[in-house]
Amino acid sequence: MVYGDKPLIPNVEIEAVLTVTPFKQTDPRQTRRVLVTDPVGSGIFCRCLNIVVYYKKVAEEDSGWIVAGWIKESLGRVLADQPMLSGRLRRTSSEDIGELEIVSNDSGVRLIEAKIPITLSQFLDHQLKETSEESDALFVFWNDVDDQNPQFSPLFYLQVTNFECGGYSIGISCNLLLADILFKENFFQKWADVHKDIVSKSNSPKNPIFYFPNLKKDGCKSADSSISSNQIKNNDHTVIFNITDENLYSLDKESDKQIILASVEEVEREVGSKMASKFPVYLRESSNKIKIENCTKNVDQDQQLELIKKSTHEVSRGSWDDLGASEVDFGQGKKPDRVTYWIGSISDGVVVATPSTSGLNIIVSVPT
Structure with a gap:
């Protein structure tokens, strides 16, 4: 990342891209109708809720590589209860502009494993001293929904980024069409509970099966990540x-x-x-x-x-803390050292209304 001629935060390097599917097949399939008042190609399906949680290293065996390996299993189990997160958009007619629906077709969410040549302390210190709207956006991954072929576009991305010190971040990008699940279903706490239960089992190996440093082939090249306009933290x-x-x-x-x-x-x-x-x-x-x-x-x-x-x-x-991300412990008995939230691509402003047990949660994002 460069401001003017001065590099402040180095680029994130993507090491691996995986697909996490539900632990079991969804039967029967769930669907969610999507009713719109504008044509499908207007970009309204590309906005997403971004969340990044940062963790410092607290033990020798602690690392983002290990966490990401266990996430492959723990997230798959949680998706079995929330299969819509791994679903895809599809048209209900063959017309270019037709009603859409999300179907829980078990195509899975994308899990990105990445690294950045800076320590977490250096990054957090930078965030305290500078007002950087793009820095947090390095730690989430998002591809816009394909207007022509939406059925191939994931609606949920997860990026685990390793810092040089052994600390790591977990970044989530969830399409606004499904963001209510994170609020209403206590998603983060359920996921963390499943994750800790898997890791704590006495017969679990020290490193997960999908431990990237053991799977990485010599000579494989990393790809620099690019920031979508919908990832960038808006001035809002x-x-x-x-x-x-x-x-x-x-x-x-x-x-x-x-x-x-x-x-x-x-x-x-x-x-x-x-x-x-x-x-x-x-x-x-x-x-x-x-x-x-x-x-x-x-x-x-x-x-x-x-x-x-x-x-x-x-x-x-209310507050973003209602999501529960600031309390999530994926093991080692530690909570995040920093949590950030934002909605991508809201140049005109946006409102999200999600049902709660007693009425509605209304999220209002006004550009400033």
């Missing part, structure tokens, strides 16, 4: 609202739209910046249907505030 401000109302599940109701517009207005006032006049809203209406709708700010601001005051919804602030 994100706020999460918890809306308490068990009936709040559909944008078809005008009052529900006003709740979202009022949430956007509150964040805009907070940061002194504006969303575009028309911005996308991702709403999971049920377990098998998600809607992507362009929302237009066509209501007077004073009217919006009056509507929210008269509503019976209870609104509170």
Whole structure:
């Protein structure tokens, strides 16, 4: 990574690309309808939620190579319970513009193993001293969904990056069409529990079967990673609202739209910046249907505030920590030393609404 003529953070080198499939076949197949108000080729399927957790080395046998090897098995077991994460988009008709659905076809998620010639302490020290919007983006991998052949594009990527000191990072990129699973299903804690259970078994070998340093052939070449526009950390401000109302599940109701517009207005006032006049809203209406709708700010601001005051919804602030990533322990009894979250490619702003046990979580990202 270079700013001006001065290199600050070296490039990440990709060492291996693997596919992790569910531990068992998904039967029956699960599907999720994707309803859109814009043509399929508009790029609305390329936005993703990015999460990076950083761990320092705490024991001699601790390394990202070992963690990645065990992830091949632990993530496969978790995917058996959440097969949609390993699914693919497909058209339900042969037309260029037709309704889409996600099908849990067990094609798997991509696991990237990488390294970077810098210590974790040096990187974290750099992050404290500099404002770098791209540095964290080195530690996640993402390829945009192919508009013409979406059925070949993974919707979930995982990158494990090894630092020179033995520390490592785990980076996740999840398409916004499936991001609600990370919130609603306590995904991170379930995954960490499965991972630790596998590693702690007395008959488990010291190194996993898929331990890359043992599998790497002499003379094989690494490939430099490239940063997609959807990986780059935007200069944005994100706020999460918890809306308490068990009936709040559909944008078809005008009052529900006003709740979202009022949430956007509150964040805009907070940061002194504006969303575009028309911005996308991702709403999971049920377990098998998600809607992507362009929302237009066509209501007077004073009217919006009056509507929210008269509503019976209870609104509170949430945080990215609700995902549980900051508490995830993959072994060695350690929690992350740093966790970062961002939504890629939100030049116009974006809203994600995911059902919770009591209503909705509304994520508002406003470009600043």
